[in-house]
Amino acid sequence: MCATEPTLKLLQDHSPEAGPQPELVNPTNDPRWHDLVESGGGFYSSPPWLSALADGYRLRPQGLLLSEAGSPAAGVAFCSIKDGKGRRTSALPFSDAGDPLGLATPERAAELLGPLLEPGVPFSIRVADSLVPSVANAGLGLLEQGRLAWHRAELPETGEELWSQIASGARQNIRKARKADLEIEVGNDVATLLAFRDLHVSLRKRKYSMLAQPTGFFEAIGKHFGTEGLRVVLARLDGVPVAGVVLLRFAGIATYKFNASTEQANRIRANDLVMWHSLVEAVGWGCQTFDFGVSDLDQPGLIRYKRKYATDEAAIVSLSNGVTLDTRRARSFDAVLPKLTKALTSERCPTALTSRGGDLLYRYFC
Numbered sequence: 066m067c068a069t070e071p072t073l074k075l076l077q078d079h080s081p082e083a084g085p086q087p088e089l090v091n092p093t094n095d096p097r098w099h100d101l102v103e104s105g106g107g108f109y110s111s112p113p114w115l116s117a118l119a120d121g122y123r124l125r126p127q128g129l130l131l132s133e134a135g136s137p138a139a140g141v142a143f144c145s146i147k148d149g150k151g152r153r154t155s156a157l158p159f160s161d162a163g164d165p166l167g168l169a170t171p172e173r174a175a176e177l178l179g180p181l182l183e184p185g186v187p188f189s190i191r192v193a194d195s196l197v198p199s200v201a202n203a204g205l206g207l208l209e210q211g212r213l214a215w216h217r218a219e220l221p222e223t224g225e226e227l228w229s230q231i232a233s234g235a236r237q238n239i240r241k242a243r244k245a246d247l248e249i250e251v252g253n254d255v256a257t258l259l260a261f262r263d264l265h266v267s268l269r270k271r272k273y274s275m276l277a278q279p280t281g282f283f284e285a286i287g288k289h290f291g292t293e294g295l296r297v298v299l300a301r302l303d304g305v306p307v308a309g310v311v312l313l314r315f316a317g318i319a320t321y322k323f324n325a326s327t328e329q330a331n332r333i334r335a336n337d338l339v340m341w342h343s344l345v346e347a348v349g350w351g352c353q354t355f356d357f358g359v360s361d362l363d364q365p366g367l368i369r370y371k372r373k374y375a376t377d378e379a380a381i382v383s384l385s386n387g388v389t390l391d392t393r394r395a396r397s398f399d400a401v402l403p404k405l406t407k408a409l410t411s412e413r414c415p416t417a418l419t420s421r422g423g424d425l426l427y428r429y430f431c
Contacts, residue, residue: 087129087130087131087140087176087177087180088129088130088131088132089127089128089129089130090127090128090129090130090140091126091127091128092110092112092115092126092127092128092140092142093112093115093116093119093126094112095128095130097130097132097137098112098128098130098137098140099112100137101130101137101138101139101140101166101167102166102315102316103315103316105166106140106164106166106316107162107163107164107166108313108315108316108318108320108356109142109157109160109161109162109163109164110128110140110141110142110157110163110164110166111315111316112289113289113290113294113313113315114160114289114313114315115142115157116285116288116289117282117285117286117288117289117290118144118157118158118159118160118285119285120281120282120284120285120288120289121278121279121281121282121283121284121285121286122158122159122279122282122427122428122431123428124144124146124158124428125144125145126142126143126144126157127142127143127144127145128140128141128142128143129141129143129177129180129181131167131173131176131177138167139165139166139167139168139173139176139177140165140166140167140177141156141163141165141166141168141177141178141181142156142157142163143155143156143157143163143181143190144156144157144158144431146158146431148428148429149394149398149429150390150394150395150398150429151390151392151394151395152186152187153186153187153188153189153390154181154183154186154187154188154189155188155189155190155431156178156181156188156189156190156191158431159278159282159431160191161191161213161215161358161359161381162191162192162193162215162359162381163190163191163192164191164192164193164196165177165178165192165196168196168199168200169199170199171198171199171200171201171202171203171204172203173199174196174199174200174202174203174205175203175204175205178190178200178203178205178207179203179205182205182206182386185388186388187385187386187388187389187390188207188385188386188388189210189383189384189385189386190207190383190384190385191213191381191382191383191384192381192382192384193215193379193380193381193382194212194379194380194381194382195379197209197382197384200384205386206386206387207384207385207386208384208385208386208387209382209383209384210383210384210385211382211383212362212380212381212382212383213359213360213361213362213380213381213382213383214359214360214361214362214368214371214378214380214381215357215358215359215360215378215379215380215381216357216358216360216368216371216372216374216375216377216378217354217355217356217357217375217376217377218230218344218354218355218357218374218375218376218377219353219354219376219377220319220344220347220348220352220353220354220355221348222348223348224345224348227344227345227348230376231341231344231373231374232372232373232374234373235337235340235341235373235374238334238337238338239334239337239338239341241333241334241337242300242333242334242335242337242338243338245302245333245335246302246303247300247301247302247307247333247335247338248300248301248302248304249298249299249300249301249338249339249342250298250299250300250301251296251297251298251299251342251346252296252297252299253292253293253295253296253297254287254292255283255284255287255288257297257299258283258284258286258287258295258297258311259280259283259284260297260299260306260309261283261297261299261306261309261311261323261325262277262278262280262283262420263306263420264299264306264307264308264309264325264326264327265277265278265309265323265325266416266419266420266423267325267327267416268325268326268327269325269410270410270416270419271328274406274407274410275406275410276406276409276410276419276422276423276426276427277419277420277423277427278423278427279423279424279427279428280420280423280424281424282427286311286313286322290313290314290315293314294313294314294315295311295312295313295314296311296312296314296319296343296346296350297309297310297311297312298310298312298339298342298343298346299339300330300335300338300339302329302330302335307326307327307329307330307335308324308325308326308327308330308335308336308338308339309323309324309325309326309339310323310324310339310340310343311323311324312343312346312347314347314350314352317351317352317353317354318352318353318354318355318356319343319346319347319350319352319354319355319356320356320358321343321355321356321357321358322358324336324339324340326339336370337373340374343355344374355374357371357374357375359381398429402426402429402430405422405426406422406426409422409426410422
C-alpha cells in the first residue's frame, strides 16, 4: 500500500513565509483537479489514468494542488509507495511522464515538488525537456538520470489530409499490408483489450524477456476509460490477432499506450496497417493530437517507426534526488526480481505462467 502520512506531515510543517501552501487532494475524484488537467494538463495526470493505476497496481495516487484567487492554478500527481522494497515517491509510476501542471517558473517548481522531497526517501519524476530549466533552478537538488524520445502528431480534420501527412515509407508499408489477408477489428470493450494483452504478453516475452503489465491493470483501463475513451485496434490473420494498438482518449488527445505484433505481422507490415487505422480512429474521435509516447534511445527501430507518422519530436527527462533504496530488503528484491523475470520469460516457460508472473510481480518494477 501507499504511505500518505509523511506527505501530510511535510504539509503541516510548511512555513507560511515560504509561499502558497499546496493542498493535498485525491486527483481521481476532485473536480478541481479534473478541471486543471482538462484545461491543459498531461494525460498521465488525468483522473481515469490515475484511477487505473490505483486499481491495477494497488497504488494510491495523490495530488498537490495550488490555487490562486480560488481557482486551481498548478498541481502535481504522485504516489508515495511503501512495499517490500521500502519507501519511495514517484511522480508517476508506470507512466511516460508526470509533468507538474502549471509549472512555469523555478519558484512554482519549488512550491510543488519541494513538499515531496524527504531526507533518505528516493524521489523520481519524468518531465518534458522544456520544463527542466524551471526544475533545475528550483534549488531542489534533482539530477538528470536519463532521457527518452517522445513523439506526437498534430491531426488534420480528414483522412485524406492524414494520408498526405504521413511519410511515403509508411504509405508504402500500408499498401503492402492491405494485400495480405488481414482483418481489422476495432473494439472498445474489456474482452478485446484482454485479447490484445495476450499478444502483448507474447511480444514482451519473445522480444524483450520482460513481463507484461497485470491483467487487472488492463481491466482497470477498460473500467475507467469506458467505451468512449478506449479503442483497441487489432489485425487478425486467419482469426488470430497478430498486431494491435491500444488507444486512450482524454481532453482531445489520443494516447498510443500499447502496441504489440508477431514476427509474421512485422514481415507483412501489419503493424503499419494497425497504426494507420489507429490514426484514422483518432481523427474520427475528434482528437487534435496523437501522442505516440516515449521510446528508449537504444531502440532506434522503434524511433524510426514513430517518425514516419509523427509531426513533432522532443525529449522526456528522468530526474531524481539521487537517493537509492539501499536496505537489506531492497537489495534482496533487486537480486531476486531479475532472476524470477528471466525464469518466467524463458522459452521453456508456458506463456500462461509468464502472464501470471506479470500479474504478481509487475508492481514491484516501480
